[in-house]
Amino acid sequence: MQVDAEKCVGCGQCIPFCPVDARSLGRLPGHGRVTLIIDSDRCAECGVCLRSGICPTDAMYQEALEMPRLIRAILSDPLIEFKATGVPGRGTEEIKTNEITGRIRFGYAGVGIEMGRPGVSTSWEDVQEVTRAMAKLGVGFCEGNPVTHFMADRNTGDLEPDVVKEKSLSAIIEFDVSLEKLPEVLRVLQEITPQLETVYTLEVSCKVHPDGTLPVLPIIEQAGYTVLPNSKNNLGMGRPRFREPGEEGVA
Amino acid sequence: MTHSLHRRGSRESLEKDFVVLSCSAKGFNDNVFGQKGKEFLRICLRHHPVNFGDMKTGNFLSVDPEEVIARVSNTTILEVTYDSKQDVVELMRDLKEADLGVSVIISGLHDVVEDIVRQVGLKRIHTREYSLGTHGRLELLPEYEVLEFTTMCGHAMVASGLVKHMIAQCKLGRRSLRDAAVTMGKCCSCGNFNVNRAQDLLARNLGLWVADWPIY
Numbered sequence: 125m126q127v128d129a130e131k132c133v134g135c136g137q138c139i140p141f142c143p144v145d146a147r148s149l150g151r152l153p154g155h156g157r158v159t160l161i162i163d164s165d166r167c168a169e170c171g172v173c174l175r176s177g178i179c180p181t182d183a184m185y186q187e188a189l190e191m192p193r194l195i196r197a198i199l200s201d202p203l204i205e206f207k208a209t210g211v212p213g214r215g216t217e218e219i220k221t222n223e224i225t226g227r228i229r230f231g232y233a234g235v236g237i238e239m240g241r242p243g244v245s246t247s248w249e250d251v252q253e254v255t256r257a258m259a260k261l262g263v264g265f266c267e268g269n270p271v272t273h274f275m276a277d278r279n280t281g282d283l284e285p286d287v288v289k290e291k292s293l294s295a296i297i298e299f300d301v302s303l304e305k306l307p308e309v310l311r312v313l314q315e316i317t318p319q320l321e322t323v324y325t326l327e328v329s330c331k332v333h334p335d336g337t338l339p340v341l342p343i344i345e346q347a348g349y350t351v352l353p354n355s356k357n358n359l360g361m362g363r364p365r366f367r368e369p370g371e372e373g374v375a
Numbered sequence: 376m377t378h379s380l381h382r383r384g385s386r387e388s389l390e391k392d393f394v395v396l397s398c399s400a401k402g403f404n405d406n407v408f409g410q411k412g413k414e415f416l417r418i419c420l421r422h423h424p425v426n427f428g429d430m431k432t433g434n435f436l437s438v439d440p441e442e443v444i445a446r447v448s449n450t451t452i453l454e455v456t457y458d459s460k461q462d463v464v465e466l467m468r469d470l471k472e473a474d475l476g477v478s479v480i481i482s483g484l485h486d487v488v489e490d491i492v493r494q495v496g497l498k499r500i501h502t503r504e505y506s507l508g509t510h511g512r513l514e515l516l517p518e519y520e521v522l523e524f525t526t527m528c529g530h531a532m533v534a535s536g537l538v539k540h541m542i543a544q545c546k547l548g549r550r551s552l553r554d555a556a557v558t559m560g561k562c563c564s565c566g567n568f569n570v571n572r573a574q575d576l577l578a579r580n581l582g583l584w585v586a587d588w589p590i591y
Contacts, residue, residue, distance in 0.1 A: 140540035141562065143531050172532050172562055202378075202430055202530040203564055214530070220452075221400035221478045222502040234504070242381060242522060243531040244515045268401070293531045323511040325381045329504035338503060352506040354389055356380045357488050360501030361470065362400065362478035372498070 125167055125174065127160045131183035134158035138173045138184065143293060144245050147173075168245055168293045169196035171203070192286040195248075199270060199292035206270050214238075215296040216268045219329045219358050226366030233306050233340050234329040235263075237313065239322060240294040246322045247291045248283060254297055254324075255281035257316045261308060266298040303330075303339055310347040329356075334371060378529030379454065379482035379567050381506045383522045386484065388576070391458045392527075392569050394482040395419065395466065398452040404477060405449050411475045412447040418473060419455040420444075422466040426456040428566025436561045436570070458571045460487060467495040520583070523576055528563035537562065542584050545577055552577045 129152055138160065139147045146166035149158050160183070174184050189197055197204055199214055217225065218234055228234045237254055240246030251271060258265075259281030265272040272278070274287045301309055306328070313326070326349075330340040344351060379394035397415045399408035412429075419427065420440060428434030430452040432443050447453065457463050463481065470479055481488050485503075492500060509516065516522060517535035524538045525531065541555035550558070556573035 140536040141534055142536065143534040145534075145536060170530075170532065172534070175564070176562060200530075202532070203433070205431065217398060217400060219502040219504045220396060220398050220480050221403070224400040224403045224478060228502060236504075241529070241531065242509065242516070242526050243535060244512070245531075317511050320511045323509050323513060323515060325509050326507040327380055327504050328507060329502060331502050332500050334499075336499060340505070344505065344507060349507045352381070352508060353386060353484050354380075354382055354392075354482065355485050355488070355506065356480060356482045356504040357485075357492075357500045358502040359467075359479050359481065359492065359497055360499075361475075361497075362404070363476035364403065 125162055125169065125171070126185055126187050127162055128183045128185065129155055129159045131181045132159045133181055133183075134160065135180065136160070137178050137180070138176070141173050141176045141178060143170060143172060143243055144168050167196075168200040168291065169193070170200035170293055171197070192290050195274065195287055195290045196292050199295050214270060214294060215298055216266050218298065219356065221362060222331070222358050223360040223365050224362040226368065228300055228329060228331060229368055230331055230333070230370060232300050232302055232330070234300050235298070235306070235309060236327040237297040238294050238325045238327070239297065240292065241323070241325045243293070244323045245291055245293050246295055248288050248295070250320050250322050251295050251297065252281065252283045252288055253316060253319060254313070255283065257281070257312050258297065258299065258309065261305065261312060263299040263301055263305075263309065266300070269296065269298045271295050271297050303343060306340065306343050307347055310344075310349070314347075378565060380504060381509070381526055381529065382482075383519065383526045388523070388572060389484055390460070390487060392483065392572050393457045393460070393463050394567055395455045395457065395463065396452060396480040396482070397477050399450050400478065401450070407449070408477060409447055409449045411477045412451065412453050413444050414473065415470070415475055415477060416444045416447065416453055416455070418469050419466060421469070422457070422462045423459065424455045425458050425569055425571045426560060426566045428564065429453055430565050433564045434560070434566035434568075436557055437564070452565070454566045456567055456569050458569060460491065464491050464494050467491060467497070471495055471497065520576075520580055524559065524573055527568045527573065528565075529567060530563070530565065532562045532564065533559050533568065534562075539584075542577065542580055546581055546584070
């Protein structure tokens with residue numbers, strides 16, 4: 125995001141709208157009056173300030189972004205569609221369409237590690253720290269996910285070199301693992317957490333068994349986590365419904 | 376993604392907070408989802424949503440609802456927020472009867488969602504995603520009272536500074552609680568931000584917070 129210093133009246137009304145505190149008031153060299161200054165290193169290119177319409181003089185404008193800086197907008201502005209998936213947002217369909225796609229099956233769990241959330245932002249060096257650790261465990265990173273897309277080597281978890289220097293409001297590392305491997309994933313994640321310079325939110329998903337049980341719960345508790353009281357629930361209303369052995373109507 | 380999953384708050388507050396979503400399944404129904412999605416939103420609109428949006432268009436606090444519906448495409452995510460369990464029960468009855476064949480997801484308290492499923496007569500929840508909380512440099516997070524607002528937008532479009540600014544504006548009498556809640560809600564373009572809950576949270580926080588940050 126850029127500001128036209130000739131138009132800006134230095135009112136500061138846009139400052140609270142910035143999720144990463146990239147804005148301040150000051151004087152540019154050779155510019156007499158106070159104007160808005162955007163710290164381009166901190167700016168995540170999320171576009172909130174511009175969309176808010178708060179500027180009384182239309183002094184903000186979005187310049188055309190090139191890679192690798194474009195990655196900030198792809199991962200920070202939810203209105204931008206990630207071309208590789210054709211869907212807006214930072215991750216995949218994950219559980220949202222699981223009854224149709226059959227992506228997460230009995231005996232498996234979906235794992236999402238959302239770096240920088242909530243609202244702190246993340247460097248992609250931190251993202252790579254986690255992808256490398258998870259790659260060592262042999263997890264299969266999800267197709268259609270922007271982080272996976274920007275990997276140079278999925279076997280090592282290395283990201284493209286120019287991408288590693290970037291940052292974004294958040295970035296989700298997504299993969300599915302067998303329930304046998306889930307404890308190791310959670311253990312390694314706990315081990316590398318002190319090395320990270322940001323926060324992350326962690327989510328784990330699985331299919332509900334016909335008897336109503338969720339086999340990930342004891343694994344989560346054993347690893348020392350407590351689940352929050354609210355969850356996301358796919359109600360199974362989509363067609364074609366994916367059935368596997370053990371489910372209604374399948375021998 | 377997990378836009379609606381990691382909301383923070385007390386049980387009492389989260390009991391009035393539901394996000395109902397639908398999205399296309401790539402390679403399965405992304406050639407017909409647009410029409411189904413429009414029908415989904417029309418049904419949702421009948422049951423008093425407090426917010427409502429399409430990730431590609433924006434929410435109905437900023438865009439006319441008819442325009443949101445008209446612009447639903449084959450590959451998008453639709454998100455509708457409610458503050459009443461009974462409204463969600465009635466909504467789910469209508470969606471069950473309509474049998475659109477698209478995925479429907481509810482984010483909310485586990486037991487409350489399970490009770491909705493029972494009341495509506497759906498078989499059972501198919502797949503569940505749990506939040507295991509936030510980890511790492513927790514000292515970088517704003518106060519918990521601020522997180523209760525900001526986590527209602529999983530894309531972090533509602534800045535913690537804006538929450539504090541709105542509290543200050545309300546304390547100074549420059550904005551009504553409703554106006555402050557809607558100002559925050561407009562930033563969350565998808566329609567996840569529960570403006571009624573935000574209004575309740577603002578009312579609760581007015582007496583607790585001191586405006587010790589710059590007033591613009």
